[in-house]
Amino acid sequence: MFAVTILGNNSAIPTLDRHPTAQIVTCNDQLCLVDCGEGTQLQISRYKIRRSKLRYIFISHLHGDHYFGLIGLLNTLNLMGRTEPLTIYGPAPLEQIIQIQLDSAETQLRFELSFVHLQPGYSGVILTDKDLEVTCFPTQHRIPCFGFSFEMQKKKRKLLPDQARAYEIPAAYFSKLQEGEDYRKKDGSIVKNDWVTLPPPPGKRYVYCADTIYDTGLIPWLKDADLMYHETTYLHDLHERAAERYHSTSVQAASLAAAAQVKHLLIGHFSSKYTELEPFLEESRPIFPNTEIAEEGITFIV
């Protein structure tokens, strides 16, 4: 199971029926929270997300609509008796912001909370755990901001059965070959694993682009992704305002998805001024037909 559940799809100001940004990425039995706008813990309850499975939190940047829900969520996890460790990845000042709130309340967390500081402009792999690998990359926003690429990795190597038989390897040993082991023949000679297998095929990939101005420089991070989330704060008639505020439009998100040849596009982070979201699809789909609204409560399989 590799999926994204939308908890919030609105930008800066929450509305009565839309919440600021938050998403759950599920990778088998591991849950990651991506951004944590105000009210995220209520959305977690509403959509019956298994809090206890939450292991990692990724915060893209320090505009409030992406993290004001964090202290509330942490406090609730503590009150509910959590003991499993939790790791937060985000801009460096976040640790201090959270710590001052915990210290002022003399709250001692019962679980181990660690922070991984993302330095401005940093890109690279930040997490490898079980079958999940997460890479971060900078996006162009008013303050340092990061996108995250989630890859569900396949562990097993691809077996080349004809080659394996040519080396007289019994079929009973094939699963060990897929796990990367060499084979020792009866005469003591070794058949190297990479003579009879290929590296695992690339895993599925979900890329979260956070807040960003339209930027073709992101394409290398997005290329061929199975699912990409891109913000569309505005419809395209407001493209000048979008650029001034380091945000993007529906047309820009769809153009980037087409240029990067991703398979599916999710759009969100809508300005509160819009009550109808349908026009975002009407502008995006002529450019990139496989576009969906990141609707709250909906789970998208990667």
Ligand SMILES: [Zn+2]
């Ligand atoms: Zn922002």
